[in-house]
Amino acid sequence: xxxxxxxxxxxxxxxxxxxxxxxxxxxxxxxxxxxxxxxxxxxxxxxxxxxxxxxxxxxxxxxxxxxxxxxxxxxxxxxxxxxxxxxxxxxxxxxxxxxxxxxxxxxxxxxxxxxxxxxxxxxxxxxxxxxxxxxxxxxxxxxxxxxxxxxxxxxxxxxxxxxxxxxxxxxxxxxxxxxxxxxxxxxxxxxxxxxxxxxxxxxxxxxxxxxxxxxxxxxxxxxxxxxxxxxxxxxxxxxxxxxxxxxxxxxxxxxxxxxxxxxxxxxxxxxxxxxxxxxxxxxxxxxxxxxxxxxxxxxxxxxxxxxxxxxxxxxxxxxxxxxxxxxxxxxxxxxxxxxxxxxxxxxxxxxxxxxxxxxxxxxxxxxxxxxxxxxxxxxxxxxxxxx
Numbered sequence: 547x548x549x550x551x552x553x554x555x556x557x558x559x560x561x562x563x564x565x566x567x568x569x570x571x572x573x574x575x576x577x578x579x580x581x582x583x584x585x586x587x588x589x590x591x592x593x594x595x596x597x598x599x600x601x602x603x604x605x606x607x608x609x610x611x612x613x614x615x616x617x618x619x620x621x622x623x624x625x626x627x628x629x630x631x632x633x634x635x636x637x638x639x640x641x642x643x644x645x646x647x648x649x650x651x652x653x654x655x656x657x658x659x660x661x662x663x664x665x666x667x668x669x670x671x672x673x674x675x676x677x678x679x680x681x682x683x684x685x686x687x688x689x690x691x692x693x694x695x696x697x698x699x700x701x702x703x704x705x706x707x708x709x710x711x712x713x714x715x716x717x718x719x720x721x722x723x724x725x726x727x728x729x730x731x732x733x734x735x736x737x738x739x740x741x742x743x744x745x746x747x748x749x750x751x752x753x754x755x756x757x758x759x760x761x762x763x764x765x766x767x768x769x770x771x772x773x774x775x776x777x778x779x780x781x782x783x784x785x786x787x788x789x790x791x792x793x794x795x796x797x798x799x800x801x802x803x804x805x806x807x808x809x810x811x812x813x814x815x816x817x818x819x820x821x822x823x824x825x826x827x828x829x830x831x832x833x834x835x836x837x838x839x840x841x842x843x844x845x846x847x848x849x850x851x852x853x854x855x856x857x858x859x860x861x862x863x864x865x866x867x868x869x870x871x872x873x874x875x876x877x878x879x880x881x882x883x884x885x886x887x888x889x890x891x892x893x894x895x896x897x898x899x900x901x902x903x904x905x906x907x908x909x910x911x912x913x914x915x916x917x918x919x920x921x922x923x924x925x926x927x928x929x930x931x932x933x
Contacts, residue, residue, distance in 0.1 A: 551726055594646060603615040889911065
C-alpha cells in the first residue's frame with residue numbers, strides 16, 4: 547500500500563501521475579512538466595508499461611541530467627511486469643513498455659545513473675539482477691530484454707519471464723487509488739488477548755498467525771495456526787496465503803517485534819488485526835494441548851516420503867529433487883493432496899516449507915514433515931544413501 551497519503555498528512559506535497567485517478571489530495575503531473583526543486587529540476591516522463599499511468603522522473607541541474615528515477619519501467623537487468631493490472635491489458639502494457647524504454651529512456655546519456663523502484667527479489671519485476679542501481683549505458687548493453695530486435699520479440703521476452711505473484715497485488719491498486727487508511731506515525735495498537743478469549747474465537751473468521759521460527763513452531767504450536775515467520779518477507783506471504791477478510795491474531799515468541807508484524811500487515815492491506823495472544827504458546831499450553839511437527843535433516847529424511855517442493859517456478863526449473871511434486875507455496879491451499887502419502891515439504895531454507903506444512907495440516911493433511919534442506923542437499927543425501 548502506498549505511503550503517499552501518510553506523507554501528505556504530515557505536510558508533504560504528494561505528486562502523482564495525472565492519470566492515476568487518486569481520490570485524495572495530490573498534485574497531478576503530466577509528461578514534460580518541470581518541477582522546481584530550488585536549483586534542480588525534476589522532469590516528468592510518462593512511461594506506461596508497468597501500469598497505464600506510470601511515470602519516471604529525470605533529475606537535472608540546468609541542462610545537465612543527473613539521475614533517472616525509473617520507477618518500475620527499467621530495472622537493473624530487468625523490466626517491470628505488465629501483468630499486475632489485468633490479464634486483458636498485459637500484452638498491450640508490454641508494448642507500451644517497449645515504447646517507453648526505446649523512445650524515451652534510451653534517448654538519455656549512457657552515463658546517466660538509474661535508480662529503479664525495485665531490486666532483486668521483487669515480484670514486480672521480470673528477471674532483474676542483484677543490483678539496486680544501474681546506468682542507461684549498462685542496460686542498453688547488457689539488459690537481455692533490451693536486446694530484442696523489435697517490439698514483438700520484446701513482448702515475447704517479457705511475457706515469457708512472468709512467474710506467479712502475490713494475490714494481494716491485484717487488490718491493492720484499487721485501495722491505493724481510493725486512499726489507504728491514515729494511521730499516523732504510531733499505527734494501531736494491538737490488544738493483548740487471553741488464551742480464553744482466543745479459544746472462544748475459534749470457529750469464527752479468526753486466523754492465528756504464528757510469527758515464531760521454524761524450530762519453535764515445530765516444537766509446539768496451537769492447532770490450526772499458520773506459521774509465517776516474522777522476517778522481511780512476512781508481509782508477502784501473509785498477503786499471498788491468508789484470506790484478506792480474515793481477522794488476525796498474532797502468536798509471537800519472546801522478543802519478537804509485534805509492531806513490525808503490524809507494519810507489514812498494513813502494508814499489504816490486512817487491517818483486521820484483532821490482537822495478540824498474551825503469554826504466547828506457554829500461556830496457551832497451561833490448560834490446552836499443543837500440536838507439533840517434525841523437522842528432519844536431509845540425511846535423516848525417509849526416501850519413501852512424498853517430497854513437496856514449494857519454491858517458485860524459476861527455482862524449481864534451476865534444479866529439483868527427481869520425483870518431487872512441485873506446488874508453489876501460494877497455491878498450497880488450493881491444491882488437493884492425496885490422503886495416504888506421508889509428505890516431506892521443502893523450500894530453500896525452511897520458512898516457506900513450514901508455512902506450507904501448517905496450511906496442509908490446517909486443511910486436514912495429517913502426516914507431513916518439514917526439512918530445512920534445499921533441493922541440492924536432498925539430492926546429495928539420497929545419492930549418499932544409495933552408495
